[in-house]
Amino acid sequence: MNKYVYPAIFTPESTGWSIHFPDLEGCYTCGDDLKDGIEMAQDALALVLFGYEADNRVIPPPGNLEDIILKEGQFVNYILCDT
Numbered sequence: 206m207n208k209y210v211y212p213a214i215f216t217p218e219s220t221g222w223s224i225h226f227p228d229l230e231g232c233y234t235c236g237d238d239l240k241d242g243i244e245m246a247q248d249a250l251a252l253v254l255f256g257y258e259a260d261n262r263v264i265p266p267p268g269n270l271e272d273i274i275l276k277e278g279q280f281v282n283y284i285l286c287d288t
Contacts, residue, residue: 206287206288207254207258207287207288208285208286208287208288209250209254209264209267209285209286209287209288210267210283210284210285210286211226211228211229211250211267211268211283211284211286212226212227212228212267212268212269212270212273212281212282212283212284213225213226213246213250213281213282213283213284214226214227214273214275214279214280214281215239215242215279215280215281215282216276216278216279217278217279218235220237221235221236221237221238221241221242222235222236222238222239222241222242223235224236224242224245224246224249226246226249226250226253226284227268227273228265228266228267228268229250229253229254229265231253232249232250232253233249234246234248234249243282243284246284247284247285247286248286250284250286251286251287251288254286254288255288258288267283270283
């Protein structure tokens with residue numbers, strides 16, 4: 206098992222939050238509220254990175270918060286997971 210930290214972009218939606226990880230292709234999730242969104246983001250991140258590990262793929266390094274360009278209403282936060 207490994208621990209990882211990646212930035213996630215949170216976007217407000219009419220029914221909660223959509224979340225995506227700009228450094229990992231296809232790593233998206235959503236949550237009914239912020240707490241749920243963070244929990245779902247941890248699960249999605251762990252699942253995607255576990256797949257990378259299982260397939261012996263190179264895991265891309267996490268980007269820097271300062272380099273992420275946000276749209277109005279979005280925010281970015283690091284998410285921790287353990288595979």
